[in-house]
Amino acid sequence: MGGVVERIVQKIREESKEFEEVKIMHLCGTHEDTVSRYNIRSLLPENVKLLAGPGCPVCIIPDEDLQKVFHLLEKEDVILTTFGDMARVPFEGKSLFHYRAKGKDVRIVYSVFDALEIAKNESKNVVFFAIGFETTMPSTAVAVKEAPENFFIFSAHRFFVPAMEALMPNSEIDGYINPGHVSTIVGVVAYENLTKYGIPMVISGFEPEDVLLSILMLLKAIKNREPLLMNEYVRAVKYEGNVKAKEVMKEVFEAEDGSWRGLGVIPNSKASLSKAYEDRDAEKFFEDVFEDFVPKEDKRKRNCLCGEILKGKAFPTDCKLFMKACTPRDPIGSCMVSFEGTCNIWAKYGKSL
Template identity: 40%
Template sequence: MDNARAWLDKIHAFEFDRPIKIMNVCGGHERSITHAGMRGALPKWLELVPGPGCPVCVCPEEDVYQAIRLALHDKVILVAFGDMLRVPVNVKKGEVRSLAEAQAAGADIRPIASPIDARRIAQDNPDRPVVFFAAGFETTTAPTAAMLAEGIPDNLSILLSGRLTWPAVAMLLDSGSPGFDALVAPGHVSTVMGPEEWSFVIDRHEIPAAVAGFGTESLLASFYSVLRQLKTGERFLDNCYREVAHPGGNPTGRRLLDHTLEVVDANWRGIGIIPNSGYALRPAFAQHDARLLFPDHTDPGRRRAGEMPPGCDCAQVVLGKIYPNQCRIYGKACTPRNPVGPCMVSDEGACRIWWAGGVRVAVDA
């Protein structure tokens, strides 16, 4: 706590003649910031902007729809990380709009916490096809890659919806109007991929950046670092999570990702295609690729397929263009009990985090 107070004092000692916006990419960072009441302790001129670090929020709507249809019509055991079960899709009123509703309608859908659970369920049910709907960023995709490399039961296939974190930030920076002055990069992704993956923020855009962990001290240290860079004109990637995030990341994890998966252009819900931002199974693992093994349930007649639901501004929240409570339906039509958009579903979604942190009233954007 003493160190946290020291970092706060150093931050308050800065003087800026304009508002400063720091984007914190990771949903875990946003949860730590909000639950610790950090915004209230920081200077009024400093704004912390939630970024695109919620894999549930950006998972393509058509992938969730495919998972629902597989579970309902192909009679598979579908397993997915728990947050995915309540993500809504865009269908006509009265139709099944989430995996949880499909489960209630009789589909065999089981929430899991780890890819190991998917393998165990497949081993326990050798006569039934099991599909693992694997949505996530590098930190959850790496264990899936490891499971593939080790070998999995013949009846287990992967519906992969993996994404890389940095391309979304690169897209924002390349747009010319990123909406932030400095960046705090996710520590857990850096643990797998290496902190240097974020060097492009400095090298190509000359924007201060720091890698942070999830504790108060690490986050405050990263805020101080990027503010000092803004003040002095220095530009470097500061690693404020050195005890875990080492240069080069996790060599084994990176090797397994490269061995089993390839990087492809990928769709982000409500945002569109971002080049080189997704993972797909390599041809050598085609016998476990659910996209190849089962019918494609894409329905061209579905209105708004791939988009956010009507009135939902989740995409703007994910891109840091607005704050969660500036969404048109925040706290009105959309609440954690009845989520309309994916940002209100996941514990890493900024809307859900802000609601849990006590922000219950929407404001005009």
């Protein structure tokens, strides 16, 4: 690996010589893990800045969604299922694990199909707190199609491409590294409309060589002023993506305006259940429960920079809470919770500048 990396890094240095500064943003938490684990930023010239964007599906979920799930647990005797990292996200010092400790039936699952199996074997209503981008949406969609009468989805799924479009206008970013996992589903075709902004993009794999090669491809495109859409991850990402997965998503979900932590409301970015499956929608089924719901602010998070980190405006070390009041063991912001969160990754591997 060393020889290949050295050659790519040398080419990066050659291509970057004429730039005063180049800002590249990657859009995947797994990419940040690769970047930090292998200290890739230390291999780059000082004028090439590699920023982390909103690529963590746990991190971008707004507090309002989490509060709604808490509210449902407080008002209804349901079995609440979700992934382990989502269960650790705090609001006012509480998390889903807090509610489980208080006797609420909160169960950690590894997939939506585990939650579906629970519903098939229980008489109580089972709610799956569904998170993730297009990578996990197809599985949720299949589960919805197979759902028994006591199985419901609280959808915090988000479509990723609209978030990219929200970032691009008036952007200071010179090039984007598009998410690999999402791209296996949506394909190269999903990003074609974004080329109108004139900012080069490359879909990247997850090995150090993939990330470095993607940076090199972007530098060449930026240097030549070519608004290219490139695919470095050709071994996994097809032009059309996963057609069957996209078909089942289109059948089960419809796009609505959705709120993202740090990015605000993004048009057509929330994946809500379509009318054909709205009887599986927890927010509609428990509509009476949510009538008196009023979102609040978590004062503990006023100094949290998670939203700025998700926009590439700050690094974890810019946050006064990082590794002081906010740690992986006792997180305040969601960026410190998920293994795809930039703060959690930096806490794991150390400063990655």
